[in-house]
Amino acid sequence: MIRRMAFKIQSAYLASDGLVAPLLNELDGMITVHDRLILSSQPAKEAYWAQNIWRNPIVVHIDSINDAAKKLKSIQHNWCLYSYQLHRRAKLILEKLSPVPFKSIIFPAHLSQVPIGTFTLLGDNVLLASADCSSPFPNGEPHFIEDKEGPPNRAYLKLYEALTLTGRKPQRGEFCLDVGGSPGGWAWVIQQTGADVLSIDRAPLSPSVAKFQRVSFQKRDAFSLLPEDFAQKGKTVDWLFSDLICYPEKLYEWILKWVESGVCKNFICTIKFKGKPNFMIINNFAAIPGSHVRHLFHNKNELTWFKISSSSPSGL
Ligand SMILES: C[S@@+](CC[C@H](N)C(=O)[O-])C[C@H]1O[C@@H](n2cnc3c(N)ncnc32)[C@H](O)[C@@H]1O
Numbered sequence: 001m002i003r004r005m006a007f008k009i010q011s012a013y014l015a016s017d018g019l020v021a022p023l024l025n026e027l028d029g030m031i032t033v034h035d036r037l038i039l040s041s042q043p044a045k046e047a048y049w050a051q052n053i054w055r056n057p058i059v060v061h062i063d064s065i066n067d068a069a070k071k072l073k074s075i076q077h078n079w080c081l082y083s084y085q086l087h088r089r090a091k092l093i094l095e096k097l098s099p100v101p102f103k104s105i106i107f108p109a110h111l112s113q114v115p116i117g118t119f120t121l122l123g124d125n126v127l128l129a130s131a132d133c134s135s136p137f138p139n140g141e142p143h144f145i146e147d148k149e150g151p152p153n154r155a156y157l158k159l160y161e162a163l164t165l166t167g168r169k170p171q172r173g174e175f176c177l178d179v180g181g182s183p184g185g186w187a188w189v190i191q192q193t194g195a196d197v198l199s200i201d202r203a204p205l206s207p208s209v210a211k212f213q214r215v216s217f218q219k220r221d222a223f224s225l226l227p228e229d230f231a232q233k234g235k236t237v238d239w240l241f242s243d244l245i246c247y248p249e250k251l252y253e254w255i256l257k258w259v260e261s262g263v264c265k266n267f268i269c270t271i272k273f274k275g276k277p278n279f280m281i282i283n284n285f286a287a288i289p290g291s292h293v294r295h296l297f298h299n300k301n302e303l304t305w306f307k308i309s310s311s312s313p314s315g316l
Helices: 020-025 065-075 087-096 156-166 185-192 227-231 248-261 279-287
Strands: 011-015 030-034 037-040 050-055 058-061 078-081 117-123 126-130 175-179 196-201 215-219 237-242 264-272 291-294 302-307
Touching (some): 020 030, 087 117, 156 264, 227 248, 237 248, 248 279, 279 302
Parallel strands (some): 078 117, 196 215
Antiparallel strands (some): 011 037, 011 050, 117 126, 264 302, 291 302
16 A cells, blocks of 8 residues: 655656665655655756656556556557566556667667657556656666777767757768867777767777777877867867866866867767766856756766757757
């Protein structure tokens, strides 16, 4: 039996593994936390640290596994499960539906436009279900087919995810900056798109990436690189990628110069935190016009800031 909730659940937020605390910090009206799922009495809001946001979830009373499946199907076709308890019963319900497979994605991939609902079992006979979730991936988890040989590390998965969400990627002949680029996971992704990439780092690129014709490298302090260096030569930067390990405040000051200069069209930057995140600086990034700040499945204690000049479909 589940006790009757004192508050109506208006939204739910799924945190990434180990990142419930920062998500709780930005939410109001918390009713309860079920493992990584936070239930709230307040309407859904954009939350930087959420891996998936359940908008307008409904409580559904069920008599049986079949009844659960019938009621969910009557709402919509595609469902995934977030299970924090009663795992076997929940899985049996999922098997009666047309579950969205956690299939491996081959990069580059188009985002599916089919909405994915999510449900969980709050009790033996009570479901919480949302047909309107923020992430285009089941439980906010894109699983890419991995390349264990090409890239020098697994950082490339972060860029796979970021580009898949934007629905855009660098084009052949475009010019990209990749600051904090060593050992070269991101440069490896960028050069595959056909774009040219200049990686900047104090540490060298892996020889397996440095060898590519479209990759060049400068060993220097990234913050010494300024938009004027390009503007004076009449050169535009199509994409600025940053995965620098640095204070978010320093990154923000530097990025602002690039945004204000108009020299660069698209930005994807990781904002990294040591310990507790500084929400003031996150809000500053988010306030840059045309921006989005998201916690990606492949982010750790970090967020990704996007500013993309595009009208193509986006999962942001
Ligand atoms: C997380 S690693 C980047 C991984 C890289 N994106 C990849 O895909 O392989 C962060 C990098 O930032 C570099 N870095 C930190 N501060 C820097 C600075 N001021 N100038 C240049 N590089 C810096 C470090 O040397 C390190 O290689």
